[in-house]
Amino acid sequence: MMKRFAAENLTESQQRAVWHKDGPLLVIAGPGSGKTRVITNRLAALINQGVTPSGICAITFTNKAAEEMRNRVFAMNVGGTAHISTFHSLCVKILRQFAQAADISPDFSIYNETDQKNCVKEAVKAADLDTKNFPPARILEAISRLKNNLQDAADFQAAGIGDYFSQCLSKIYRNYQKILKQNNALDFDDLLLKTAFLLRDFQDIRRQLNEKFRYLMVDEYQDTNHAQYQIARGLSLEHGNICVTGDPDQSIYGWRGADIGNILAFEKDWPNATVIKLEENFRSMPEILDVADKLIIANKSRKLKKLLPVKSAGGEIVVRCLDDEQDEAAFVGAFLRQLLDSGENASQTAVFYRVNSMSRAIEEALIENRIPYQVVRGVEFYNRREIRDILAYLRIIMNSADEQALLRIINTPARGIGDTTIGRISTYAASKGISLYEAIRKCDALDSIPAGTKAKLKKFLNTIEGFKKDVAGPVAVLMDKVFKTSGLYESLKTEIAEEDYSKASPLDNVAELISAAGKFDQQQGGGLVDFMQHIALFSDTDTYDSQSGKVSLMTMHCAKGLEFDNVFIIGLEQGILPHERSMGIASEIEEERRLFFVGITRAKKRLCITLSRHRTIYGRTSMTIASQFLFEAGLQPQSSTVPQKESEDKGDDSVYYERDYSQVSPDSSQTFAIGRLVSHKKFGLGRVKEFHNLGDNSIIVIQFKSGQVKPLMLKYADLSIIE
DNA sequence: TCAGGAATGCTTTTT
């Protein structure tokens, strides 16, 4: 009955990895070496060999990766469900199960960066220090580093002494933890730290979890930090069935505490470990691998590893130097259009950059060229004001100690409860040692608050309490109710939409959130707490859609784990890549080099690298210097001035659009027929001049009464038809 | 209490 399922073609070393059953296994997997296939096949192989699916735990770094693995395993039809999730989701699950031992309440809130910053500010103030000298972002970074190294506030204090800064930091750290505790909240790093401590300090819990998960798999092991390392260790200490996969050359999260040493020292940790190297590259054409190879050997601290091409020659490499970032973007836009024109698939095409802010010029050029695109960006959606407002209501409903949530919504929408009132209640709460929420409940005891304000407070409290009846029901229903009865809906509706056309309207965003909740109710269920904890860990890269039919724009960090036929990497300049902040630090330059390596090795057949002679950063334009990485990789930039000249023109764009996209959405092109009179919230009346049917991303060109002609994304333009 | 303007600082970023 063995091996029967393994239909996928696997190389000899892949086979060995897949059929390795018991004991520690390290798979060093170069880019494009079929790592994901090995992992999913091994998972299936374990089940095939009689391992209970629920006894397998696979850990990834992103939700996206987890989801994809779930789908792949599901597609193999081996039955049963293994636990596949990110480190953080797994930790949430464990912490809720063993909340008592972890000394937390299971309905804890998970604080994001904004919440964390607010808490740090408070913590700094409580230590009688000034946020001017102790900027929250800095402090947070320091605390995060400590937590990732499993030093809690007490440990740090005990280890302490040190300089003035360390002493202050220690004080702030303790205050910060106290505040989180009072709010019944954990930050991202706490999820890891507390789980690691649980596994370290409670042998019975460790045994229980080892018993439950007999086989552990950890992907992207080169990017684990110390806390994650200890968790992985704790989860496999009793049985030793730990399989880790990764590639030291793709370690790009060192600055976030990831320790490349974890993967390098695996054989020391597990002396009986089997080590399998996957060096064959099934993804990229040899020309591309050659560039990657030349680049990465410049890294001194590295084990030698080859990229062995499997594909035959035929890759294309273009390196161009433009005058400024607009030209650079225009070049990319023109090149992209030419590619799509010649039949390349937009979904198989991506533009990478070092920092998110660089997407802007590209986006403009793509709109100009009528190229549909998706930006895979950090926390866009869930950071929108209206979304955070609704979520804050839900947070306070589930966890009334969550002060950050309460402060956010107590006067949103405006209900006449201002800072003065909040200050008075806050003082009262502190003096009584109760939560802000409790203090509001007891506001009658406060003489300083006028009767009218007290009435407002009570009304607010009753609204929140009223919601609690529906906590057990579907999240979408509760959310809808919150939206309608909290006054948020009214306030959003009356808000005159001065939003510019490139953004979706707040109402649409809320609708999307509610539908996401509905989806959650249907697919997973579990109620409010599950949903909220799910949402808190859900983020940006999960928005990437590999079948979107659009060109993808993302940072190189986001690109890890993906692959595309055509890859553009922009901004190959000193100070951008390598980034300014890594300059002069050898280890960080090496990480930047790995980052570029990751970018290059995403490409299957075509790689286009650009730089520009001038770049504007913080509104200041300056001359640039070509990136050292170009020379290391043996690349010679070619100057280029007129972007359009780069492509041998084939037909005009109208032909191209009709051919490629017209069938996608038959409706809107008729609704917005040429010449039709329409109205735009911001620009007023206008007539449809052109309509480019790109399905979901259709672009409409309107001649407005003011005389200006504007191309707008149809889905964001919010046009009404006048005739 | 809040709007509006000045001042500041910010850009690496999986969860």
Add this chain to the structure above:
DNA sequence: GCATTCCTGA
């Protein structure tokens, strides 16, 4: 350059 925060005055 832009978003966020701070500050002032009504």
